[in-house]
Amino acid sequence: MAARKVLSRAESQALTREELIEAAERLFYANGYHATSLAAIAAEAGRTIGAVYSNFESKEALCLEVLRSWATARMSRLVNAIAATDGTLEQRLDAIANWWDKQLMADNAPLILAAEYGISVLRDTAQQARTVEACERFIESARVLLLDHLPEGAEANASLLDDAVYGVLGTATGLAVGNVSGVNRGDDRSSEILTATIEFWLGRLGDSVGATTAQTAR
Known part of the structure; x- marks a missing residue:
């Protein structure tokens, strides 16, 4: 032995x-x-x-690690799903919608926990700061995914890119809260709303790149 x-x-x-x-x-x-x-x-x-x-050091710290582990796993699955597509915007949006429906919205328990945790640390500025720090990685991942859709060599307006990142994440958060609270309609179309929001911001970013390119060429 x-x-x-x-x-x-x-x-x-x-x-x-x-x-x-x-x-x-x-x-x-x-x-x-x-x-x-x-x-x-x-x-x-x-x-x-x-x-x-x-x-x-506390239950809040332990809960944050649970949520971080869950979010990291889900983000990894999203990146892998997008990487497995043919690279077209249509295929990538389909992958995002499928991930949203089957990976994120299929299980309410983590989302409910996130809501409970968020409320519990509202008056704890130190723990809120740790939460924001933990979220930075996922915000950066969203930024990279959006930038990946811009023309090669193009640089998006930094301010507009920030608006796009927080616009998409804000929409996703609102849709998730609506799902957990039962506010969403019975014929839930949250994945369609999310992908439409992504398309909207990609359009804004594309217009910005186009305008910058035109000005540079003058």
Whole structure:
């Protein structure tokens, strides 16, 4: 029988952290943010409450890691879905719509958790700052995806690009909230609204590039 590998201190801590995040995810999704205690998460992971505080300073910090892990996985799937297309705008928009319907909107639990977390940190400026920092990666990913549709070598107006990024993300957030709250209509067309918003902003960015090119040629 092969000898069992002895984990280093760093490996052991990384394993504990991963187990705590997985346990927190299960309980947060099943019971909600407010009804889940750190003690319950520790018990679910088979760890002590001390192990929780050794890895996360608060329930808010642990919840943010759960949401970050979920969002990272979903963003990775979106990038892979877009990469698997033939590169045309039509195919990419179809991939985005399919990802939205089957990867994001198919499971409300993470979206509900995100809403509960967001409300819980409204008055916590330090945790809000950490949340904003965590979101920067996804904002940058959206920026890259939009830039990828511009003509080769073209540079979009920086201010307009920011408007486009936040316009698309703001629309997506509103549609997700509407889905979770039941405000969206029964014949949910949120993926169509999202892709139409993306097309609108790509049109604005394309017009901006065209205008800049024309002025430069004069």
